Amino acid sequence: MAARKSSSTVIELASANPGTERLLGELRRRIVCHELPPGARxxxxxxxxxxxxxxxxxxxxxxxxxxxxLIERIPNRGAIVTRLEADKVKELFEVREVLEAQMVRLATEKAPPETWDALIELFGPSMDETLARNDFDAYAEANYQFRRQCIAAADNEVLSNLLDSLYDRTQVLIRRLVLVPGRAQEGIRQHRGILAAMRAGQAEEAERLKRANIRDARDWFTNYQKYLL
Amino acid sequence: MAARKSSSTVIELASANPGTERLLGELRRRIVCHELPPGARxxxxxxxxxxxxxxxxxxxxxxxxxxxxLIERIPNRGAIVTRLEADKVKELFEVREVLEAQMVRLATEKAPPETWDALIELFGPSMDETLARNDFDAYAEANYQFRRQCIAAADNEVLSNLLDSLYDRTQVLIRRLVLVPGRAQEGIRQHRGILAAMRAGQAEEAERLKRANIRDARDWFTNYQKYLL
DNA sequence: GGCGGCAATATTGTCAACAATTTTGACAGC
DNA sequence: GCTGTCAAAATTGTTGACAATATTGCCGCC
Incomplete structure (x- = not known):
């Protein structure tokens, strides 16, 4: 299970200044991957x-x-990495649910159907073996590719920035959720359905399935909360 | 048509520091109401x-x-108020569409039905007279109340902050869109439908209607683009 | 008159020092 | 031993100054 440097979401936006970019990017990375854990000063x-x-x-x-x-500042007291409370996670899921669904819908509407063939292959039968080997990095990488290609096809910078920001705040939880027995298999199954709808150009159906997918993830999270938070 | 100080969206979030709050809030206000117009240095x-x-x-x-x-910074060149291009507006609408719909859904699910009686009264027959008098301030105020009460009932801080941010970036356009003949009447009609669904506890139907409402606003915007941008 | 170069000015980028506030640690009293 | 007090240290808040870059205005030249 070699550590792969995959899944690093990038938010360009803020000042193209190279120094600031490095600083912001590096701090973001440390917070997102819990190298700086919640509550860290x-x-x-x-x-x-x-x-x-x-x-x-x-x-x-x-x-x-x-x-x-990503952080909270208290006047005269300094800055700490934001702690993720259970209700905040619920709020994040409620927003992700509609934004990721819209991402899939727009991607389906705006890109030609064959766009999704590569992803369909990636999520194909070989992924079952990958999971059988407990290669969670490869699974996470596949999910990352799905996100990236959808975002690109959706062609909406505002949506892209919001999703990246939301993803930053839940990335660690998602990585932990994958460890729950059966969750990864179910995720694969759902994404196959979503991709099939996208391939068929059924934008509304794809949106509905993606929404159900995030709601399901939220339910799994709720059930295994005590192990994940 | 006396200027009313209504509709000032407030984003608390950033540093409770009173000085910073004043500075940030005041600059935000000037940008949002175009006291500092797009492109202003x-x-x-x-x-x-x-x-x-x-x-x-x-x-x-x-x-x-x-x-x-709200602003763009170019290294060594300074900061200017962000210009709203037509495609950026389209992107903002594509995101608002799903977030406002989710807001309505969550509000309907989480608040008791009688919560909406006050808004139903506000959007009732008297609003027709208000519009007949071209009292757009009163209409804008009613829309603002609808937003605020839904946000409060939806009880989701993440969603609330995102919506406020999106609203800041489109507020001027929305105020102009109201001037288009027939748009305000149609907006009222649609909100009556949404509120009826909310009163009946039909969260999914309310969500669907709100989404159609934003899509419709986007269509009107597209049609009258040259007058509005 | 228009245009390119050059100096003067204006503006942004960066920093180190100082002030205000909070945290730490020692110490006396009970 | 525990607790409250107070000084010392650490940390954040704020500022003005200096360096780097961009803009402006001037002047000679074609």
Whole structure:
């Protein structure tokens, strides 16, 4: 189960400035993969030293991270990585449910049907063996490819940014959820259905199935909450 | 048609710091109501002088405004208010469509039916007279109330923040769209239908109607684009 | 008159120092 | 031993100054 550097969502948006980009991207990465766990304190001077920049730039970066919901700042007390409460996770799922469904719908409407053949192959029978080997990295990578290609086909920057932001906040949970016995198999099964609808150009059906898929993920999460949070 | 200070969306989130809150809130207000029109240049020193703070705080505020999509920053060239292109508007509508529909669904599911009686009264026959008088402020205020009460009932902070952010970016367009002959009447009609479904506890039907409502608004916008942008 | 180069000005990018506030740790009293 | 008090240290909040870059205005030249 070699660590793969897959699934790194990238949000371009904020200032093309190369230095700021590196700083923001690296902090985002550490938070998203729990290298900086929820509740971890972020000291401005420490980070300034490590990245070789002044505290002013750290503070500006903190502003953006807070806006994205990745950290929380308390006046005069500093910044900590946002803790994920169970109800906040529920809220995130309620929003993902409709946004990912819309992503699939738009992708189906805007891209030619053969676009999805590669993904159908990726989610094909070979994926069953992959899962049988407990190769969760390969499974996560497949899900990542699905997201990326849908986002690209949906051709909607606003939607793309929102989904990336939501994904950042739930990425760790999703990776843990995959470990629950049976969840990955069910996820595969559902994605095959979604892709079949997309291949057939049935945008509305694909949207409905994707929505059901996220709702189901939320239900699994609720059931295994105590193991996942 | 006295100017009313209604419809000011408030995003609490960012740093409870009172000074920053004032700065961010005021800049947001000026951008949203086009007191600072799209393309307007924002000079750091000018704003620093006006608000009596240092440029560092202006810059941190700029980072947040850029993250919200309200301004764009070009390295070494400064910040300008984001211009709304026609395709960006289309993207915003594609996202609003599903988020507002979900808002209505969740509100219907989570709040008791009698919650909506006040809004049903507000959108009742008296609103026809209001529109006959071309009192668009009162109409905008009613729409604002609908939003606020749904948001409150939906009880989902993530959704609330996203909707506020989207609304900030389209607020001016919506206010202009109301001027198009017939649009306001149609909006009222559709909201009566949505509220009826909500009162009856038909969450799914309310969601469907709200979605159709936003799609319709998008279509009107497309048709009258040249007058609105 | 129009155009390119060049200096003067204006604006943004970065930083290090100082002030205000919170946290830490030592110490006396019960 | 526990607790409250107070000074020391650490951390955040804020600022003004300096460097780098872009814009503006001037002047000679074609």
């Amino acid at each position: 972020l000291r401005e001077q420490d980070l300034a030293n490590e990245f070789g920049v002044s505290r002013a730039r750290i503070r500006e970066t903190f502003g953006i991270l807070e806006e994205r919901g | 924002l000079r750091e020193q000018d704003l620093a002088n006006e608000f009596g703070v240092s440029r560092a705080r202006i810059r941190e505020t700029f980072g947040i405004l850029e993250e919200r999509g």
